[in-house]
Amino acid sequence: DIQMTQSPSTLSASIGDKVTITCRASQSINIWVAWYQQKPGKAPKLLIYKASNLENGVPSRFSGSGSGTEFTLTISSLQPDDFATYYCQQYDDYSLTFGGGTQVEIK
Amino acid sequence: QVQLVQSGAEVKKPGASVKVSCKASGYTFASYYMHWVRQAPGQGLEWMGIINPGSGTTSYAQMLQGRVTMTRDTSTSTFYMELSSLRSEDTAVYFCAKGGTAARFFDHWGQGTLVTVSS
Numbered sequence: 001d002i003q004m005t006q007s008p009s010t011l012s013a014s015i016g017d018k019v020t021i022t023c024r025a026s027q028s029i030n031i032w033v034a035w036y037q038q039k040p041g042k043a044p045k046l047l048i049y050k051a052s053n054l055e056n057g058v059p060s061r062f063s064g065s066g067s068g069t070e071f072t073l074t075i076s077s078l079q080p081d082d083f084a085t086y087y088c089q090q091y092d093d094y095s096l097t098f099g100g101g102t103q104v105e106i107k
Numbered sequence: 108q109v110q111l112v113q114s115g116a117e118v119k120k121p122g123a124s125v126k127v128s129c130k131a132s133g134y135t136f137a138s139y140y141m142h143w144v145r146q147a148p149g150q151g152l153e154w155m156g157i158i159n160p161g162s163g164t165t166s167y168a169q170m171l172q173g174r175v176t177m178t179r180d181t182s183t184s185t186f187y188m189e190l191s192s193l194r195s196e197d198t199a200v201y202f203c204a205k206g207g208t209a210a211r212f213f214d215h216w217g218q219g220t221l222v223t224v225s226s
Contacts, residue, residue: 001169032210034207034212034213036152036213042219043202043204043216043217043218043219044152044202044213044216045216046207046212046213046214046215049207049210049212049214050210055214087151087152089152089212089213091210091211091212094166095154095168095169096142096154096211097154098151098152098153098154099151100151101151101152
């Protein structure tokens with residue numbers, strides 16, 4: 001299986017900060033990466049697919065980039081609603097795998 | 108709008124089986140694959156498998172092969188995931204998740220079903 005390594009595992013930030021989360025794949029996965037946001041007790045929500053495509057209805061402060069083995073999720077200006085855990089997921093390989101998650105906390 | 112409504116929480120003893128349902132609405136049932144994903148308490152997400160709603164063809168994560176069965180009922184637009192020989196490590200929230208257009212990411216999720224395995 002393709003391993004997805006996310007960093008950092010925890011991130012402390014303030015409202016208005018620019019936040020960047022990184023996901024590295026154990027082998028090249030082209031652009032087949034999605035990003036999700038999950039709040040406690042809730043299902044994940046799709047933010048980004050195909051590395052950089054913003055899902056309908058997701059605020060434009062979220063963006064994704066990367067290809068091959070390194071990918072980033074950026075929040076340009078952190079808002080109160082953005083404190084959550086974020087996961088990357090690869091869908092290049094038939095066996096789908098997720099990163100371990102990044103918890104974004106209030107500083 | 109797309110809705111995936113799952114069955115309620117379950118408590119099972121080790122060795123038993125559990126069957127979770129996921130009723131889909133708001134889209135063309137046969138046009139999108141359905142996945143199952145689980146999340147152990149305080150842990151990350153784990154993909155369990157996929158079902159083609161048209162043909163019923165399935166593919167499962169290797170670590171669950173032999174214990175998981177995914178089915179669908181086209182007459183009621185409902186998906187099912189059955190997990191057998193339950194162990195304490197199977198305690199988790201189980202989600203159904205609709206596949207994206209021609210791709211294997213997840214654009215809509217059920218609300219989750221907590222399955223607790225305890226003697």
